[in-house]
Amino acid sequence: MELILVLLLVVPTVSGCGVPSAKPDISRVVNGEEARPYSWPWQISLESFFPTCGGTLIAPNWVLTAAHCITFHTYRVVLAEHDMDKEEGPEQFIMVSKMFIHPKWNGNCASCGNDIALLKLEKSAVINDKVQPACLPQHGATLTHNQxxxxxxxxxxxxxxxxxxxxxxxxxxxxxxxxxxxxxxxxxxxxxxxxxxxxxxxxxxxxxxxxxxxxxxxxxxxxxxxxxxxxxxxxxxxxxxxxxxxxxxxxxxxxxxxxxxx
The missing domain is CATH 2.40.10.10 (Trypsin-like serine proteases)
Incomplete structure (x- = not known):
């Protein structure tokens, strides 16, 4: 493997995006800790035969993930997941119907960029207090140093x-x-x-x-x-x-x- 390891026109903002019902605990995180359950309600687990990657729900039937994650033919997403070892009740399991890898992605060169893919779900997720989409930024929006x-x-x-x-x-x-x-x-x-x-x-x-x-x-x-x-x-x-x-x-x-x- 190379020295690295791979781990919009303005899109109308999804109404109700980016506002979790359970507020994330952002007061004391330093080196990482367990998240408050369902405080990142757009986080999904991408699975083929086993969990492989993460992703983000950006609309009820669309998930954003990395192009390098797409290596199998069949995937499902798990929403409202927290503890991987147990089924806690609110999880939603939805098959992926279509996968769109960015046309300029080069699987042999992650550092070349364009490591992005969209997954269309077989059916829309049920939006509730534990499953909500994240907001997408404006085209060209920038982040500040140390943000x-x-x-x-x-x-x-x-x-x-x-x-x-x-x-x-x-x-x-x-x-x-x-x-x-x-x-x-x-x-x-x-x-x-x-x-x-x-x-x-x-x-x-x-x-x-x-x-x-x-x-x-x-x-x-x-x-x-x-x-x-x-x-x-x-x-x-x-x-x-x-x-x-x-x-x-x-x-x-x-x-x-x-x-x-x-």
Missing amino acids: PCYVTGWGRLLSGGPRAITLQQAILPVVDHSTCSQSDWWGSSAKTTMVCAGGESKSACHGDSGGPLNCQGRDGKWYVEGVTSFVDGRGCNTPKKPTMFTRVASFIPWISETMAQN
């Missing part, structure tokens, strides 16, 4: 470690492009179509791929600003190698067109 965003998922708790059983969250401050693209950081691997966030002890890890980088807007709503893409090949917590996310705001036209035509 606190949150990664969520069931990925490994540390490089080579066990996968999380319950949904985890960690605060990942945004690293601006001018910093992230410096030669001793990610250099030319950091594209303007990506978001760098975290670093040092805080990062996404294997199994978090495809899941959201959640950032709260000035309006108080939560936006999926990034799709978890890759980390450094030496480990999830390598200094000056923040987690790399596909920058959703760069792909709003493609998202909008794909959803409108299908």
Whole structure:
């Protein structure tokens, strides 16, 4: 594998997006902790024969994930998932009917960008207090340096470690492009179509791929600003190698067109 490990035209905002009924606990997260159940109600688990990736519900019948997650022919999504080891009651299991990988995605070059895919669900999810869509950012929207965003998922708790059983969250401050693209950081691997966030002890890890980088807007709503893409090949917590996310705001036209035509 290479040195990295892969883990819209303005889209009308979904009414009621980005406002969880159970507020996420964002007061004391440092290196990651179990999320408050159902406080990230757009987080989905993507499964084929087993859980493979995360994803984000962006409309009742559409999920956003990473292109590198799509390696099988048949998938289902699990909504209102918290504890992977037990069925707790509110889960919704919905098959994926169509998969749309960005046409410029190159599976041999994650650092080339375009690591984004859309999944159309066989039927619409039932929107309730535990299942809600995230908001999409405006086309071209930017994040500020050190802006606190949150990664969520069931990925490994540390490089080579066990996968999380319950949904985890960690605060990942945004690293601006001018910093992230410096030669001793990610250099030319950091594209303007990506978001760098975290670093040092805080990062996404294997199994978090495809899941959201959640950032709260000035309006108080939560936006999926990034799709978890890759980390450094030496480990999830390598200094000056923040987690790399596909920058959703760069792909709003493609998202909008794909959803409108299908």
